Amino acid sequence: MATFFGEVLSVYSRAVEEEEEEEEEDEQIRREIEQKRCVEVHWLSQTDVGPLPCSELIVAAGPNATGFLSAYVLSSGGWPAVAWLSLWNERSRGSGPRDTAPAPEEPSCVLYRQKQVLICQCSCYVAEDQLFQWTEKVLGCVQTRGVRVTVLSDCSAAEYKSSDYLSGSSSAFLRCLKTDTHTHPVSCPLLERPNISAGLAAAVLSHCQVQRIPAVLYLCFSDVLEPDSLSMQAYRPAVSAVMKLDQSPGAEVLQKITRAGSLQSNLYT
Template sequence: MATFFGEVLSVYSRAVEEDDEDLDDENEDEQIHRAIEEKREVHIAWCPEVAQSLEGKLQCSELIIAVGTNAAGFLSAYVLNTESWDAVGHASLWNERSRGSSRQSIAPLPGEPACLFYRHRDNPAVLVCQSTCYIAEDQLFQWTEKVFGCLQKRGLSVMVLSDSPVAEYKTPDYLYGSAVPFLRSLKSSASKSQALCPALEQPNILTGLPAAVLSHCQVHQIPAVLYQCYTDVISPDSITMETYKPALLCLSKLVKLEPCLSADVLRKFAIITEAQSNLYT
């Protein structure tokens, strides 16, 4: 183009520069997105003995998954505390609420929110999973795919124990205090076993890891039953833990429950708090 004095200048195209900037921004966004995906990836670490057998997938007839502090505490107090169980693996992940469970090669520290796997010493086909860490929505599919991808689907049955605040339970009837805590169940279509408590009524829904596990079992035709405990206590307590006892009666041949636990044992897994009837005490 020409200036006022006849000087010829090179043509400048702003559109070309904007296209280059957009391309750079897209590449930068892709790198950031890829870095976030890698950081939020779920990793399953198994002990060497189990890792060697994973080439042909791990044989498992019963998988018991406990999600939440009360469900995990129940297994610790009534199952893992009395039987011969070996810690065989853990899940490591990172998100905004589970920063401490992101170490891939190091097992979680005692008392740290975590996702741990145990195997029965006398019956290796029985696996127990305790999950007390928060798993974000975008990590649930990864967790189910990677965990179930290590197990043989043939002959596999799944039981999920989880807890939830009673405030999330929807019912047209009034709930009396004596009725809490209580159990509700939900099964996959492949499950032929009879639930030991009433089914979860509509419009109640499941969320988080319990919902992801049950959905995976429904899609892949794996027999699964979920027992949801609704409680009015935020902290783990012995009464809420005992609510799960009927759920494991059907597995009495595989898993032995300790019928009577001492106060010292329960004190390790439950926080004993006195009922407060006044806001100012």
């Protein structure tokens, strides 16, 4: 810049420096958010550290899916917890961000094991940006060679699209999707077009399709969004194809599961 007397002076502007500082602050914030939203696996025993040998992996997402496994499988005993997953997002009720403390009293995502069967129960919300790493973490807990994956997922009947929809029927029903490598018989009709699967269940199935892991996704369409004994029963043929189920659980077990769901959905509690 030239002065009135012709002297050339250097011009100093803080605009560039302020922009660089803002970019560094934004980058730091992004790193902190990514770190905060990481999904971590916490093993409960030094002897049970993945990847575990496994022939069957059952993943349950949703109150009726997790409720069925709790009532008809885990309630019989003999299913020790081997690991739990911690994650944080705006809607999750699980452990806090990158929690390094011991497992909470009731983790929202737990892995149970009995012999060659591994069960993953997920009752928390997994955000869209966490789906990929959640799936990688869970599948990383097992030796995928020779494993077959079964996914149970709750869906709202209002989202089901079909020209011959089961009008007037309030009972829950199953539809399924499977990977190309899944050659075993399925327990219900395939999901008709234009219906699609989304969220956690779709992420697991997509991962299995890419990695060529035999997998089948069972979608339970129901009008009941909270644990319901009739809706839970819809999963019986799907799980029976994987493992032998015990006789029907006692009324106390079912009441405990359904009561817990009704209390969580109560506006005044």
